[in-house]
Amino acid sequence: AQSVTQLDSHVSVSEGTPVLLRCNYSSSYSPSLFWYVQHPNKGLQLLLKYTSAATLVKGINGFEAEFKKSETSFHLTKPSAHMSDAAEYFCVVTLGSYNTDKLIFGTGTRLQVFP
C-alpha cells in the first residue's frame, strides 16, 4: 500500500533562513509524489510534483524537492523563508504516474515563519 510519513508536525524558522520539511514514502510501485500547500482559508494548491523524470523538482515560490529512492524520501526545501510561506504543507503520493484518481496525503507540517 502507498503511504507517506511527514516527520515533523510543526517547523519554525526565522525569515531569511532555510526551510526543510521532511517526508518519507512507502510504495509498491514507482510512485508519483507531490507537495501541496494550504494557506488559511484557501484551497490546497500544488507546489511541485515528481513523476519519474528528474529527481530534483522545482516548484512555485522558490520551493524544490529531491526524490531519493535509496532513502525513500521526498523532502521539501527552500533556501530562504518568507513570511508568506507560513502555511500547512502536505506530502502526497498517488498510485502511479498517471493515476490521479486517489491522492494519499500525509498528516501535514505546519510551517511558522518568524520575523
Add this chain to the structure above:
Amino acid sequence: DTGVSQNPRHKITKRGQNVTFRCDPISEHNRLYWYRQTLGQGPEFLTYFQNEAQLEKSRLLSDRFSAERPKGSFSTLEIQRTEQGDSAMYLCASSHGLTNTGELFFGEGSRLTVL
C-alpha cells in the same frame, strides 16, 4: 473567479439532520473528487467521478453518504442522519482527466459542525 467553488462554506447542524454540500468544478474538468479533512489530519479520499459516472467510493463513505454528479458538471454530497463524527472539512477538487498532469484543483472546502 473560475476556480472550484463550494457551498455552503460553513454548516452547523444538529445530530440526526441531513445536510447537502455542492461543488462546482472548473468548467472544462471532467473529473471531480470529494475528500474529507479532520482536525490535525491530511485530507482523505471519499469518492470521485468521471463525467457523471461515480467510479470509486472509499470505505469511509458509509451508507449515510451519497454523492451525485447528474449532468457531469456540479456535484452534491449529502449526509443523512448526521453524527458528531461527521464534523470535518469536506473538500472538492477537479482535474482534467485526459491530460493526467497529476494536479488537482481544490475548492476552499465546506466545514461541517454537528452538535
